[in-house]
Amino acid sequence: MWKRTLAAVAVILLAPVSAWAGIYDLTVGKTTINVAGKDQTAMTINGSLPGPVLRFKEGEDLTINVTNTLAEDTSIHWHGLLLPYRQDGVPGISFPGIKPGETFTYRFPAQQAGTYWYHSHSGMQEAVGMYGAMVIEPKAREPFRYDREYVIVLSDWHPDDSPRTILSNLKMSADYYNYQQRTLGTFLDDAKKTGFGATLSDRMDWGDMRMVPSDIADVSGFVFLMNGRNMEQNWTGLFKPGERVRLRIVNAAAMTFFDIRIPGLKMTVVQADGNSVRPVPVDEFRIAVAETYDVIVRPTENKAFSILAESMARTGFARGTLAPQMGMAGDIPSLRPKQFLTMADMAGHGGMDHGSMNHGAASGGVTHTMPDGTVMKGTAQDAHAGHAMPGQATHTMPDGTAMAGMDHSAHGAMAMTDKADPFYAPGSGLMPKAADGGKFLSYADLKAFKPLYPDRPAGRVIEVRLTGNMERYVWSINGVKYSDAEPIRLKFGERVRFKFVNETMMTHPMHLHGMWQILDNGSGKYNPAKHTISIAPGKTVEADVEADAEGQWAFHCHLMYHMAAGMFRKVVVERETAEVIR
Amino acid sequence: MIGGQGQGSGGHHGAMAAIGAPGKASEVTRTIDVVMQDNFYEPEEITVKPGETIRFRIVNKGTLLHEFGLGTATMHAAHQKEMVVMMEHGMIEADRVNHDRMKMDHGSGGHMNHRHGQEHGSVLIEPGKSTEMVWKFAKEAKLEFACNVPGHYESGMVGQFRFK
Amino acid sequence: MSRLASIVAVAAALAALGLRPAEAADMDDAIYWHVQADQLEYRVGDGADVLAWDANAWIGNDDHRIAFKSEGENPVGKRLEEAELQVLYRRPVSEFFDVNAGIRHDLRPDPDRTYGVIGIQGLARQFVETDANLFVSETGDVSARFEAEVDWLLTQRLILQPMVEADVAFSEDRRIRSGAGINTIEAGLRLKYEIRREFAPYIGLHYERKFGTTANFARDEGDDVDALRFVAGVSFWF
Numbered sequence: 001m002w003k004r005t006l007a008a009v010a011v012i013l014l015a016p017v018s019a020w021a022g023i024y025d026l027t028v029g030k031t032t033i034n035v036a037g038k039d040q041t042a043m044t045i046n047g048s049l050p051g052p053v054l055r056f057k058e059g060e061d062l063t064i065n066v067t068n069t070l071a072e073d074t075s076i077h078w079h080g081l082l083l084p085y086r087q088d089g090v091p092g093i094s095f096p097g098i099k100p101g102e103t104f105t106y107r108f109p110a111q112q113a114g115t116y117w118y119h120s121h122s123g124m125q126e127a128v129g130m131y132g133a134m135v136i137e138p139k140a141r142e143p144f145r146y147d148r149e150y151v152i153v154l155s156d157w158h159p160d161d162s163p164r165t166i167l168s169n170l171k172m173s174a175d176y177y178n179y180q181q182r183t184l185g186t187f188l189d190d191a192k193k194t195g196f197g198a199t200l201s202d203r204m205d206w207g208d209m210r211m212v213p214s215d216i217a218d219v220s221g222f223v224f225l226m227n228g229r230n231m232e233q234n235w236t237g238l239f240k241p242g243e244r245v246r247l248r249i250v251n252a253a254a255m256t257f258f259d260i261r262i263p264g265l266k267m268t269v270v271q272a273d274g275n276s277v278r279p280v281p282v283d284e285f286r287i288a289v290a291e292t293y294d295v296i297v298r299p300t301e302n303k304a305f306s307i308l309a310e311s312m313a314r315t316g317f318a319r320g321t322l323a324p325q326m327g328m329a330g331d332i333p334s335l336r337p338k339q340f341l342t343m344a345d346m347a348g349h350g351g352m353d354h355g356s357m358n359h360g361a362a363s364g365g366v367t368h369t370m371p372d373g374t375v376m377k378g379t380a381q382d383a384h385a386g387h388a389m390p391g392q393a394t395h396t397m398p399d400g401t402a403m404a405g406m407d408h409s410a411h412g413a414m415a416m417t418d419k420a421d422p423f424y425a426p427g428s429g430l431m432p433k434a435a436d437g438g439k440f441l442s443y444a445d446l447k448a449f450k451p452l453y454p455d456r457p458a459g460r461v462i463e464v465r466l467t468g469n470m471e472r473y474v475w476s477i478n479g480v481k482y483s484d485a486e487p488i489r490l491k492f493g494e495r496v497r498f499k500f501v502n503e504t505m506m507t508h509p510m511h512l513h514g515m516w517q518i519l520d521n522g523s524g525k526y527n528p529a530k531h532t533i534s535i536a537p538g539k540t541v542e543a544d545v546e547a548d549a550e551g552q553w554a555f556h557c558h559l560m561y562h563m564a565a566g567m568f569r570k571v572v573v574e575r576e577t578a579e580v581i582r
Numbered sequence: 583m584i585g586g587q588g589q590g591s592g593g594h595h596g597a598m599a600a601i602g603a604p605g606k607a608s609e610v611t612r613t614i615d616v617v618m619q620d621n622f623y624e625p626e627e628i629t630v631k632p633g634e635t636i637r638f639r640i641v642n643k644g645t646l647l648h649e650f651g652l653g654t655a656t657m658h659a660a661h662q663k664e665m666v667v668m669m670e671h672g673m674i675e676a677d678r679v680n681h682d683r684m685k686m687d688h689g690s691g692g693h694m695n696h697r698h699g700q701e702h703g704s705v706l707i708e709p710g711k712s713t714e715m716v717w718k719f720a721k722e723a724k725l726e727f728a729c730n731v732p733g734h735y736e737s738g739m740v741g742q743f744r745f746k
Numbered sequence: 747m748s749r750l751a752s753i754v755a756v757a758a759a760l761a762a763l764g765l766r767p768a769e770a771a772d773m774d775d776a777i778y779w780h781v782q783a784d785q786l787e788y789r790v791g792d793g794a795d796v797l798a799w800d801a802n803a804w805i806g807n808d809d810h811r812i813a814f815k816s817e818g819e820n821p822v823g824k825r826l827e828e829a830e831l832q833v834l835y836r837r838p839v840s841e842f843f844d845v846n847a848g849i850r851h852d853l854r855p856d857p858d859r860t861y862g863v864i865g866i867q868g869l870a871r872q873f874v875e876t877d878a879n880l881f882v883s884e885t886g887d888v889s890a891r892f893e894a895e896v897d898w899l900l901t902q903r904l905i906l907q908p909m910v911e912a913d914v915a916f917s918e919d920r921r922i923r924s925g926a927g928i929n930t931i932e933a934g935l936r937l938k939y940e941i942r943r944e945f946a947p948y949i950g951l952h953y954e955r956k957f958g959t960t961a962n963f964a965r966d967e968g969d970d971v972d973a974l975r976f977v978a979g980v981s982f983w984f
Contacts (some may be wrong), residue, residue: 127609141622171778184899210873267641279733280732280733406922472808483775564774
């Protein structure tokens with residue numbers, strides 16, 4: 001307990017210093033935590049998990065001293081910040097790292113405002129506690145108003161295995177952590193629902209690919225944390241009824257996507273990845289690893305509301321409470337049924353012959369072939385896939401955009417609800433759907449409040465195929481892992497288009513350091529700028545990058561074990577040599 | 583003037599009576615300037631006297647479409663749901679009103695346009711435009727001026743009337 | 747024996763060359779190692795009781811690995827009957843398959859034999875673990891072995907594991923009592939319970955039959971040509 005108190009004191013001490021001095025001291029070390037019923041050692045920043053909330057001011061010249069008391073190298077990366085590349089904190093790319101006993105001083109101006117975060121970029125230390133939120137107060141008034149705010153840092157803690165062991169286990173056996181596989185029992189259940197033939201044919205299709213539809217998270221066994229607290233420890237934020245409360249939500253998890261809802265409250269999304277967007281009222285949203293979302297809620301009743309962050313694989317909640325006073329708790333619903341990938345999620349899976357995938361089409365009425373040739377199977381357990389089947393009110397065009405049915409007569413105020421998200425493959429088993437009904441945020445809803453760059457066409461397209469070998473647990477870009485790859489070279493001042501093609505069955509949150517990725521979600525000049533863009537299985541997503549930051553930068557999947565297994569590139573932004581003037 | 587519009591539920595009549603009614607230009611005692619920004623008003627609080635007639639001069643200096651609507655929190659909440667549908671039907675977009683679509687009969691959405699207009703204490707103003715609205719306040723009530731374009735009220739584009 | 751020792755020493759040295767701490771920048775090229783006993787079991791039934799093992803180990807990064815395989819049978823209270831060790835270089839050749847190349851040394855049967863090995867190992871369709879190897883012995887005899895095994899999940903932890911193994915020789919090597927043609931077929935059915943992924947006790951059935959000249963050699967020595975046995979054992983890895 002005294003440790004938590006100490007951490008709280010550290011936060012308080014940091015805050016006043018920031019107002020005038022702009023000098024911050026961070027110490028990396030080891031701390032004992034207890035979130036899984038036993039004392040365990042975490043790597044922490046200033047002795048707390050998560051690290052202190054760093055509050056800066058837009059325009060402030062920052063000096064941040066980071067002292068390493070660990071017995072191994074460390075580093076701190078300022079996730080989402082625009083800064084000189086040597087201050088970016090990636091060992092081997094921006095600097096050599098911070099040796100044991102050394103202090104490294106970061107110096108850079110805070111050029112932007114919003115909610116960001118920071119974390120270690122060394123040796124998977126981020127997965128064992130080295131992360132925290134960063135809030136940069138804007139110079140100008142923000143396009144929204146709130147009475148109080150809370151930072152909510154979501155994370156996943158593995159109580160059993162170290163990151164190194166996890167990766168080693170995955171290399172030995174890719175389904176080491178998957179205890180939700182199909183068994184004789186699920187076969188019989190499905191056979192009862194869809195018939196023996198259809199079930200067998202479905203199992204044969206997956207068997208031909210040597211893939212398992214229940215592989216949504218790669219790693220299981222996590223304890224999910226909200227501001228470093230587990231469900232029982234119930235992080236609580238106070239409010240007075242009628243107040244607008246801004247929640248700055250950061251997903252600092254190593255491997256976990258969360259679906260976030262606050263039953264009884266509408267959330268209005270006002271920022272994504274630190275940038276203001278046109279406000280979108282939603283009932284639920286999915287936060288990919290490394291993303292941030294700011295939402296405003298306005299509880300008017302004098303009662304407790306549960307903040308629920310349910311893992312995408314439906315294995316647990318990170319949970320906290322908004323309450324008018326301490327000691328209150330909202331309801332905790334049961335977890336939603338397990339999600340399973342469908343053949344739609346495998347549409348981009350390349351590198352082998354899929355002749356057999358079409359066999360299903362002949363074997364029963366449960367398979368649908370889309371106009372673009374995608375084969376969709378709806379087996380009994382694919383309850384979610386069923387929702388997005390053709391024949392619902394939403395149609396997906398060959399180019400992937402979703403069109404709401406032009407049904408003008410029967411729309412109520414709930415018309416926005418059950419639309420298929422165009423950022424998921426039609427029929428995807430991961431298709432988001434609000435637990436309590438209503439609106440689930442889509443990337444398509446994010447419209448930049450003020451575009452950061454003038455709209456102009458990209459000069460060229462760089463294809464970024466997201467590739468991997470689940471069985472060997474090797475992850476790569478364009479089939480080549482980091483240690484075997486040449487850097488991606490950009491010319492300073494050019495605008496390029498990254499064309500992400502997800503050929504794997506996993507969802508990859510792709511993070512570019514030092515520059516924004518302007519997500520093409522069909523909003524033209526209002527396409528939102530993000531630091532992390534999540535690409536669902538079987539999807540192609542495009543984003544423009546203004547190469548305005550000279551130097552070398554990291555570019556990678558932010559799932560810890562995908563990054564560590566090779567889904568990573570160096571991006572070099574360089575001036576053309578002819579322009580060098582003495 | 584007030585009755586016989588839209589769905590015309592009893593609650594709506596009562597609420598309208600409580601918030602006041604369109605005023606006559608000849609009875610205006612004060613002019614108040616309201617600036618719309620993205621997404622807030624300047625000022626965010628306006629003091630009025632019961633029975634007073636005020637000319638609101640409203641200019642939209644933001645980049646988005648905004649509403650200046652008078653009502654109680656409950657009225658605004660109901661109105662927000664309607665405006666979601668208006669946006670769904672393309673009657674309004676983030677930065678404009680599609681007048682041709684407003685006139686079309688969109689089934690249950692058809693009446694919504696009629697909730698806007700000076701006679702209802704609500705005006706929609708596109709970016710860069712301005713308008714005036716004359717309003718005669720009734721007795722003291724818990725009144726707000728608000729923008730019910732989806733997401734705007736929620737993110738704080740609402741101000742309070744104080745009665746003195 | 748000294749030959750075997752030198753093989754092991756060379757392999758260990760090769761592996762050690764690759765051993766270095768992983769840097770953040772090249773974490774994806776780290777060295778891993780695992781040791782796995784797929785079968786360590788006691789067989790009871792026709793003929794003498796037998797202690798049998800089938801184990802392997804590997805060390806390396808994603809692209810280059812040194813692998814060790816060992817299998818054998820020891821009739822209880824008798825002389826070691828079969829024992830082999832392979833030292834292999836392993837490299838991926840497709841999404842699901844690796845090529846193995848190296849040396850196999852059989853301590854038993856007597857006299858010992860050393861073979862060159864080339865093989866392909868991996869996950870075939872329908873999750874069938876396969877391992878096919880071609881051997882050329884020091885006497886110039888060529889033989890092959892094909893193994894297949896699949897895990898059927900009855901529950902998340904209870905696993906039914908059928909396996910089959912066939913040994914084929916293309917020429918006779920009378921001194922080790924191996925005929926030409928199909929020599930041996932083994933089939934097994936094991937029911938495992940994974941207490942952890944790394945530790946699973948099991949029970950099952952193991953059937954073994956010799957064919958052709960190999961069967962004749964066995965008869966001549968008074969051995970059974972086929973044997974059905976109950977098995978109980980553990981599989982584990984670390």
